[in-house]
Ligand code: IPM
């Protein structure tokens with residue numbers, strides 16, 4: 001029995017998660033996978049009512065589940081940072097979801113802003129370290145609000161943290177397809193402490209994977225190659241902040257937030273799956289948002305739970321539905337949000 005905690009969240013989150021659950025339920029029926037869903041109302045609306053981002057026992061409660069399925073967190077009436085830190089980042093950190101896995105895959109019939117690039121050119125995975133670096137919240141102010149103000153934000157990387165992330169990426173590169181190439185994206189020429197640790201760790205772990213080709217690119221050059229030669233990449237591994245930036249670039253070249261899915265993984269614990277896009281207040285409640293990213297995040301969740309066949313079937317059905325859609329953009333899909341969910345479920 002796999003118990004799924006569901007956090008639909010804010011804005012269009014509940015609309016896309018509804019379609020995701022529809023598809024997951026259909027897949028569970030077809031492949032005889034026992035799945036249960038338990039919903040939690042955490043998000044901006046609850047915060048505005050109660051003043052609380054997450055209840056004290058939230059993390060403890062979530063540890064009792066096999067996976068978490070998250071819609072979107074973010075509310076126009078809540079000051080930026082509160083919900084991100086109080087919910088999303090807190091869950092990533094406290095559940096030690098040290099991998100942020102973001103496939104960048106251009107499906108047939110999806111428009112990419114890159115001229116002359118086809119599905120076979122855009123198919124790689126970004127492994128973003130998810131709990132260290134600039135995200136740990138270490139730093140402070142001196143003389144705040146004065147002309148002499150100093151602000152410090154520290155980038156902290158640990159040998160253990162880097163090594164487990166790099167090792168995950170090598171494992172993934174080994175099993176993903178025949179290419180077996182892993183690119184570390186870094187900035188060894190400037191960040192001579194943290195990136196030195198990253199590079200040494202990367203090259204040391206590489207020795208345990210003689211069948212995987214280790215490759216290195218500076219992060220700025222990586223953005224250039226992602227646009228010019230995305231076919232160069234198979235698996236990319238990178239530090240948290242760099243990964244945040246290049247995964248948005250990745251989402252755009254694969255057709256936008258409507259199709260980009262991600263997983264916050266703790267391979268030894270509870271992982272959380274989400275469409276990368278935000279709560280999209282402007283499209284909320286109109287049944288016009290694209291649920292494909294949420295459905296694909298659901299497929300990633302099934303894969304992580306060991307149901308590869310069901311995950312593959314969902315992806316296949318999504319590909320068939322995408323071939324009938326007019327666009328990946330909200331309101332221009334040629335179908336409503338719930339119609340897309342119905343079609344993917346029926347296609348199983
Ligand atoms: C993401 C988001 C988050 C991040 C924000 C909302 C804190 O941009 O999941 O990429 O920076 O990690």
Ligand code: MN
Pocket residue numbers: 244245248
């Ligand atoms: Mn981001």
